[in-house]
Amino acid sequence: MAKTVEKIDREALEKAIQSDEELIEELELEKPKGSSKLAKRIGIILFVILNAVVLYFIAKDALSKEPPPVEPFSFANILFLLGGLMCLAVVLGCETFKYILMMRHLGEKVSVRHAFATAALGKYYDCITPSGAGGQPFQIWYLRSQGYSIGAASAMPLSGFFTMQFGFAGLCLLMFVFFNNAMPDPALKITAYVGAVAYLMVPVMIIISGFAPKIAIRIVAFFVRIGAFLRIVKKPNHAIMKAMKSLNSYSRNIKRITKNKKLLIKLLLLSLVFQTAMCSMPFFAIHTFGGKINFFTALAACTFIQAAISLIPTPGNSGAAEGAFYIIFSTFWPTLFWRFLCYYSFIIIGVLIYGYTALVKIIEKNKEKKENAKSH
Numbered sequence: 001m002a003k004t005v006e007k008i009d010r011e012a013l014e015k016a017i018q019s020d021e022e023l024i025e026e027l028e029l030e031k032p033k034g035s036s037k038l039a040k041r042i043g044i045i046l047f048v049i050l051n052a053v054v055l056y057f058i059a060k061d062a063l064s065k066e067p068p069p070v071e072p073f074s075f076a077n078i079l080f081l082l083g084g085l086m087c088l089a090v091v092l093g094c095e096t097f098k099y100i101l102m103m104r105h106l107g108e109k110v111s112v113r114h115a116f117a118t119a120a121l122g123k124y125y126d127c128i129t130p131s132g133a134g135g136q137p138f139q140i141w142y143l144r145s146q147g148y149s150i151g152a153a154s155a156m157p158l159s160g161f162f163t164m165q166f167g168f169a170g171l172c173l174l175m176f177v178f179f180n181n182a183m184p185d186p187a188l189k190i191t192a193y194v195g196a197v198a199y200l201m202v203p204v205m206i207i208i209s210g211f212a213p214k215i216a217i218r219i220v221a222f223f224v225r226i227g228a229f230l231r232i233v234k235k236p237n238h239a240i241m242k243a244m245k246s247l248n249s250y251s252r253n254i255k256r257i258t259k260n261k262k263l264l265i266k267l268l269l270l271s272l273v274f275q276t277a278m279c280s281m282p283f284f285a286i287h288t289f290g291g292k293i294n295f296f297t298a299l300a301a302c303t304f305i306q307a308a309i310s311l312i313p314t315p316g317n318s319g320a321a322e323g324a325f326y327i328i329f330s331t332f333w334p335t336l337f338w339r340f341l342c343y344y345s346f347i348i349i350g351v352l353i354y355g356y357t358a359l360v361k362i363i364e365k366n367k368e369k370k371e372n373a374k375s376h
Contacts, residue, residue, distance in 0.1 A: 077288055084284035084341050090277040092349075094270045095119035098160055105263050106152045106256065114146050117353060122157065124350025127343055136161050151256065158250050159257035159267065165203040167271025171279065172196040172307050175300040182300035188324065192307035199310050206254060209247035217244055279303045281341045282325070285334040293329075301328050 073081070099115035118139050125134035139157035144150065175182070176193070183189045209216035220243045227233035258264045276299070283298035305324045325335045 073288075077290065080284045080287040081337075084281055084288060084337065087277045087281050087284060088341050088345055091274055092116070092119060092123075094274040094277070095123070095160070098163070098267055098270050099156060101263060101266060102156045102159060102257055103148075103152070105260060106149075106155065108148050108152045111146075114143070114148075118142055118157070120346070120349050120353060122160075123346040124353075127346050127350075151253070154249070155253040155256045158253045162203050162206060162250070162254050162258075163264070163267040163271045164274065165199060166268060168275045168306070169196060169200050170268075170272050171275045171303055172199075175303040179296055179300035182297045183304040183328075185328065188308050188328070189304060191311070192304040195307040195310040199307065205247055206250045209244070209251045213244075213248070216247060220244060220247070278342055279306060282329065282334065282338050285338040285341065286329060286331065288337060289331070289333045291329075291331060291334060 096112065096116045096119045099118050100110055100112065103110045103115065121142060122135040122139045125138045128134065136157040139160075140153050143153035143156060148156075172192075176196070180189075183192065205216060205219065208219065217240065221236075221240050224233055224236050224239045224243070227239070228236040233239050257267070279299050279302040280295070282302045283293060283295050286293050286298065302325075305328065309324055325338060326332065329335065
C-alpha cells in the first residue's frame with residue numbers, strides 16, 4: 001500500500017498540473033451525449049416533482065391549522081416584505097461588486113453588466129444543478145465568451161466560490177458560538193455542525209494543495225481508497241489524478257486574486273455580508289405575514305438550517321430546505337416567501353436574463369437583415 005502511495009505522489013504531482021487553456025478547452029468542447037441529455041431532463045422532472053410533493057404536504061399540514069391570510073397587508077407588513085426584497089438586492093449587489101473588484105485587480109475591462117450577469121447566472125446554475133455544481137463552470141464559460149482572458153475567466157469564479165465558502169463558515173462560527181440556543185432541534189443542530197465542516201473541506205483542500213501538495217494528495221488518496229473500498233470509485237488512481245488536477249487549477253487561479261491582501265479582505269467581507277443577507281430573509285418573511293421573531297434568533301436558525309441542508313445533493317437543496325424551515329418555524333406562508341427569496345427568485349432572474357439576451361439577439365439580427373436588404 002505504501003509503495004502505491006509513493007507512486008501516485010510522483011506521477012500525480014508531475015501530471016496533475018493542468019494549464020488554464022486546457023481547462024477552458026475541456027469546458028467548451030465537452031458536449032453532453034444523448035444519454036446525458038436524457039438524464040438531465042429526467043433529473044429536472046424529478047426535481048420539479050420533489051418540490052411539488054414537499055410543498056403539497058407542508059401546505060396540507062399548515063392549512064389545516066393556519067388558514068390563508070385574508071386581511072390586507074398593513075404598512076408594517078409591506079415594509080417587511082420590502083426588507084426581504086432588499087436582502088435579495090444586497091445578495092446580488094455583493095456578488096456583482098466582488099466581480100467588479102476582481103476585474104479591476106486583474107486589469108480586465110470593468111463591466112457592471114457582465115459582473116451582474118456573471119453573479120446572477122452563476123446563482124441560477126447553482127439552483128438548477130445537483131449540489132450547486134454548475135455555477136462556476138458556467139461563469140468561467142460566460143466570462144470567456146465576453147472577451148475576458150482565460151486566466152481571468154478562471155480566476156474570478158473560483159476566487160468568488162472560495163471566499164463565499166469562508167464567508168459562510170465565518171457566519172456559522174459566529175452563530176454557533178453566540179446563538180447556539182436558537183436551534184431547538186438537537187438532531188438538526190448536530191447535522192449543521194457536520195455540514196459546516198463538510199462545507200469547508202473544498203476550500204481547505206485548495207489551500208493545502210497550494211502550500212503542501214504532497215499532504216493534499218495523501219488526503220485525496222485516503223478518501224478515494226475509502227470510496228474504492230465501498231465500491232463507489234471504480235478507478236482510484238484516475239480519480240486521484242482528476243481530483244489533483246482540479247485542486248491545482250483552483251489553487252493556481254485563486255493565488256492570482258488572494259495575493260492582494262486588501263482585495264482578499266474586501267472579498268471575504270462582501271461574502272460575509274452576502275451570507276448574512278441570505279440568512280436574514282426568514283426574519284422578514286415571518287414578519288411579512290404577521291409573525292414575531294427576534295432578528296438574531298431567525299438569523300441563527302436559518303444559518304443552522306443552511307449548514308444542515310448543505311449535505312443534501314438535490315438542486316438548491318430542494319425538499320430538505322422547505323421541510324427543515326417548516327419544522328423550525330412551523331408556518332407555511334413565510335416558508336413559501338422565504339424559498340421565493342432565497343431560491344426561486346434566482347431562477348426567475350436567470351430566465352429573465354436569458355430572455356432579454358435572446359430578444360436583443362433577435363433585434364440585432366433583424367437590423368442586420370434590413371441593412372443588408374437596403375445595401376442590395
